[in-house]
Amino acid sequence: MQIVSFNINGLRARLPRLVEYLDKEKPDVVCLQELKGEVDGLPTGDVEKAGYHALWHGQKGFNGVAILSKDEAKLRRTGVPGDPLPEQSRYIEAEIGDLIVASIYLPNGNPIGTEKFDKKIEWMERLADHAESLLKEERPVVLAGDYNVIPEDRDTYSVKAMAADALMQPESRAALRRIVHQGWTDALRAALPDEEKLWTFWDYQRGAWPQNHGFRIDHFLCSPQAADRLQGAGVHKWARGEEKASDHAPVWMRMEG
């Protein structure tokens, strides 16, 4: 099965792109982030026509996550336990057959030195607690989404340009490492040769896309039971080059079964 994570940067604006993407790549599961709105009133029937069930967790104006799936998914929860930002729609978790999958939109945290950055780290700590409890279920689990964290220096076009950014502060990286070290596999990193550069986000500004100035912030974390079945992972970079594209490209991973 193929699982995709896609920060679509506005469901209203991107729905036609999303449906084209579903028709072309036909993934089994799609985790969406940054719906940037309530879903009521949008022509989401197009998603169903493309053959998908949908669990939406929208929010007026900002954030918003969803899980689309060819097989029906059962909602497990929205928000993380003890969520430090309960009014913001950043987490949805569901069960599809034996698989547990979550769509995550982690706080951006900019600018550093503010409450926003502190909340980002707090949110990551609550996610870490929840991730640990998920591992105890000893099931295939995939935590997919926009983590807003550049894990290592090799995951950005320029360490210098990003040095003051919340996405690559030592605290952000340490919080992500604390989760990974519980026993999760970063599917994209695992699928890459060590020296290979691969980005998932290119800013709309400063000609980032034509100059390939990107970074890797969309990740799949796989439980051992999911990692055992991992067959490959990559980025559907073509989608970033389309008209009216999101600033993120979809990332994919393939699992046996």
Next chain:
DNA sequence: ATGGTTGAAGATCAA
């Protein structure tokens, strides 16, 4: 240092 762009709003804010 600043500015550049986009979406959801319907003035700015978030990214």
